[in-house]
Amino acid sequence: MKDTQVEKQNKLGVVPIPRLLLAMSIPAIISMMIQAMYNIVDSIFVAQIGEEALTAVSLAFPIQMIIISSFVGMGVGINSAISRRLGQGKKNEATNVAEHGFLLALIIAIILGILGLISSQAFISLFTDDVNIISQGSQYLIIVTIFCFGSFITQAAYSTLQGSGEMIKPMVGQIIGAITNIILDPIMIFGLLGFPALGVAGAAIATVTGQFIGMIYMLMVVFKSNKNELKLDYKIFHFDPSIIKDIFKVGLPAAIMQGLGSLMITGYNLILSGFGMSAVAVFGVYFKIQSMIFMPIFGLGQGAMPIFGFNFGAKNRERFNQTFKVAGTAAVTIMCIGTLLFWVFPAQIMMAFNPSPEMMTIGIHCLRTISLSFPIAGISIMVAVSFQAIGKAYVSMLASFIRQMVVLLPVSYLLAKIGGLDLVWYGFIIAEIVCMSYQLFMFRWYQRNIFDTWDVTPLSVQN
Numbered sequence: 001m002k003d004t005q006v007e008k009q010n011k012l013g014v015v016p017i018p019r020l021l022l023a024m025s026i027p028a029i030i031s032m033m034i035q036a037m038y039n040i041v042d043s044i045f046v047a048q049i050g051e052e053a054l055t056a057v058s059l060a061f062p063i064q065m066i067i068i069s070s071f072v073g074m075g076v077g078i079n080s081a082i083s084r085r086l087g088q089g090k091k092n093e094a095t096n097v098a099e100h101g102f103l104l105a106l107i108i109a110i111i112l113g114i115l116g117l118i119s120s121q122a123f124i125s126l127f128t129d130d131v132n133i134i135s136q137g138s139q140y141l142i143i144v145t146i147f148c149f150g151s152f153i154t155q156a157a158y159s160t161l162q163g164s165g166e167m168i169k170p171m172v173g174q175i176i177g178a179i180t181n182i183i184l185d186p187i188m189i190f191g192l193l194g195f196p197a198l199g200v201a202g203a204a205i206a207t208v209t210g211q212f213i214g215m216i217y218m219l220m221v222v223f224k225s226n227k228n229e230l231k232l233d234y235k236i237f238h239f240d241p242s243i244i245k246d247i248f249k250v251g252l253p254a255a256i257m258q259g260l261g262s263l264m265i266t267g268y269n270l271i272l273s274g275f276g277m278s279a280v281a282v283f284g285v286y287f288k289i290q291s292m293i294f295m296p297i298f299g300l301g302q303g304a305m306p307i308f309g310f311n312f313g314a315k316n317r318e319r320f321n322q323t324f325k326v327a328g329t330a331a332v333t334i335m336c337i338g339t340l341l342f343w344v345f346p347a348q349i350m351m352a353f354n355p356s357p358e359m360m361t362i363g364i365h366c367l368r369t370i371s372l373s374f375p376i377a378g379i380s381i382m383v384a385v386s387f388q389a390i391g392k393a394y395v396s397m398l399a400s401f402i403r404q405m406v407v408l409l410p411v412s413y414l415l416a417k418i419g420g421l422d423l424v425w426y427g428f429i430i431a432e433i434v435c436m437s438y439q440l441f442m443f444r445w446y447q448r449n450i451f452d453t454w455d456v457t458p459l460s461v462q463n
Helices: 017-049 053-089 090-122 129-148 149-163 168-190 200-224 243-271 277-313 316-343 346-351 357-389 394-419 427-449
Strands: none
Touching: 017 053, 017 168, 017 277, 017 316, 053 149, 053 200, 053 243, 053 277, 053 357, 053 394, 090 129, 090 149, 090 243, 090 316, 090 427, 149 168, 149 200, 149 277, 149 394, 168 200, 200 277, 243 277, 243 316, 243 394, 277 316, 277 357, 316 346, 316 357, 316 394, 316 427, 357 394, 394 427
């Protein structure tokens, strides 16, 4: 039964798709670009310490990806559950989803903090016996895992607002956290303004401090503002296991999909370590740099997801498909630009990380080769977002598993054995082609088996 509080004309169901997607995506893209920028700034400052420090941070990155995948997956689950309920006219349920989201954020952060405290040193030791790299890498990981609650609670706030169509305030929260991090990086790393020089540990402290400041702002926005569509109030909160199940149904596959990236990077680092630590450092640099290309696509996905979810809930097939066409075209365009940049300016990109001659040679070939897969990845990401929005995130999870575990790592291992380091990077191109083919097949299948069964007037029109 629809809430009497629901607005009859939600912008997600009536505003023309190109204009709506632009308005929804631009703030998210800015937010994600800023996120990518301060991750890169971290690595640039750390690289000035030396290649050992950069390698330590690169080896720590898979664990950071587990943290990121956990809060991103949780956020996707919250966003999808809220937008679908709003599309169905269930505003009170949407509010209750948001309240459950904050509780989940705190619980997951505590669990990851404990795991990080007890396992960080053992993880870094998997890849090297260099005492300095192990020490710096484990210090970095312990700090970012123990204090990861800032990023989780902030993500719960972002998703609460984005699921209801509010994109500006999450952008502001990202900017606040990023600026704090960028300002503190040189101060904490090199010991400026009377602070001690903390090196790699200083980079971690700057990161978690930025997350904490962003969290404070977002909590004030969500719980103190009267302008939000969803008014959270824990005084009347009631626990509902079905909401937790719905968040996990979408969020867990999304988290696993992201988390597979951590396993992939770990496996790739093991492959690359046979060619020396410079190859590992280059791969770490690549992942930081490629985020400047991929983050706009993820921001586009954040803008598209509530539109997908709302119109799926409202059974408006035309707006759903139009959203996919517009978002997919934009994604491929952005990715083509990224490929062009990586082909024309690879040396200039690598120079920002104080590379050794060996790193420079490896890096140029790495950037040019992997970037050929970018346009294909753009299509796959948009298909994945559409599956997450309609509550079918397991399809995207399986696609990610096929891409990274079934194709990428085995193929790259074989290529390394056959052609050495120069050939190993081509595994990314092969994996993206297989992943895209599978996802497009499933997208067409769901179009026939769900959308074709709709024989009702869209709810957005009924309202």
